[in-house]
Amino acid sequence: MPEVSTAPSLSALYAKAVVTGPTRRGDRLPDTEYVRRDVEVDRDHLAEYDRVCGFGLRDELPITYPHVLSFGLSVRLMTDPGFPFPLVGLVHVANRIQQERPLRVTDVLTQRVRVADLRPHPKGTQFDVVTETEVDGEVVWRETSTYLRRGRGSAEAAGQRATDEAGEPTATWRVPGDTGRRYAAVSGDRNPIHLNALAAKAFGFRRAIAHGMWSKARCLAALAERLPDRCTVDVEFRKPLLLPATVDFAAQREGAGVAFALRSRSGKPHLLGSVR
Numbered sequence: 001m002p003e004v005s006t007a008p009s010l011s012a013l014y015a016k017a018v019v020t021g022p023t024r025r026g027d028r029l030p031d032t033e034y035v036r037r038d039v040e041v042d043r044d045h046l047a048e049y050d051r052v053c054g055f056g057l058r059d060e061l062p063i064t065y066p067h068v069l070s071f072g073l074s075v076r077l078m079t080d081p082g083f084p085f086p087l088v089g090l091v092h093v094a095n096r097i098q099q100e101r102p103l104r105v106t107d108v109l110t111q112r113v114r115v116a117d118l119r120p121h122p123k124g125t126q127f128d129v130v131t132e133t134e135v136d137g138e139v140v141w142r143e144t145s146t147y148l149r150r151g152r153g154s155a156e157a158a159g160q161r162a163t164d165e166a167g168e169p170t171a172t173w174r175v176p177g178d179t180g181r182r183y184a185a186v187s188g189d190r191n192p193i194h195l196n197a198l199a200a201k202a203f204g205f206r207r208a209i210a211h212g213m214w215s216k217a218r219c220l221a222a223l224a225e226r227l228p229d230r231c232t233v234d235v236e237f238r239k240p241l242l243l244p245a246t247v248d249f250a251a252q253r254e255g256a257g258v259a260f261a262l263r264s265r266s267g268k269p270h271l272l273g274s275v276r
Contacts, residue, residue, distance in 0.1 A: 001035055029116065034073045036073060053217035061103040074131070094235065097141070097233045099231055120153065179214065179243055183210070187213070207243055236273075239264065254274065
């Protein structure tokens with residue numbers, strides 16, 4: 001259980017990912033778990049994250065904010081020698097956050113990150129990056145981010161996909177062309193597909209695309225007043241959001257929870273989500 005005392009240098013890790021990517025082979029995930037203790041919230045960084053994602057300034061952390069605090073640990077783990085897949089090219093396909101209570105700006109956090117559950121996917125192989133955030137020894141925030149490594153898939157792994165239960169659009173948003181660069185600056189996620197059209201074209205996209213976790217955060221910023229203190233928020237990332245864009249946001253009650261969606265103007269979903 002290696003401990004990390006400071007946030008890893010993401011620029012160095014991305015350079016390592018590019019250099020070592022072609023050599024990565026394997027069919028097993030490492031059992032490493034990285035731990036970082038005494039994580040304090042930088043109020044200026046939090047304020048910039050709030051501005052980029054549309055959250056209001058509050059003492060409570062946005063439910064998606066611990067993701068950016070732990071992102072460096074995730075990248076470090078996925079660039080370790082024992083990790084089997086190239087970091088560049090992995091597709092973020094789903095994300096679940098379970099919050100026991102809201103975190104506050106004054107909380108001092110311990111974060112643990114590991115990878116788990118390598119399994120087939122219809123378009124390749126998928127696995128989870130699991131993050132836990134503790135306060136005073138109590139886990140109050142858990143995240144499971146699911147990534148796809150494209151390759152030979154398994155039709156038997158199709159599983160159940162979310163259905164769009166969010167109803168008619170309730171808002172239309174213009175998403176500026178620099179959204180990927182602004183989110184990259186605050187999150188540290190500088191995957192080239194998010195930064196500019198030239199880099200994105202090298203990976204098969206016509207233009208730069210928004211980060212999935214920006215899309216999730218933007219939707220939850222719109223729902224902030226309706227989020228219970230204890231909740232689980234699931235999303236599936238469906239269609240890349242090419243930048244700039246105009247998108248429709250929809251949300252409606254579904255039983256005791258809320259179903260939400262971010263769609264293109266043609267109605268195709270970029271993201272489908274639920275709050276329970």
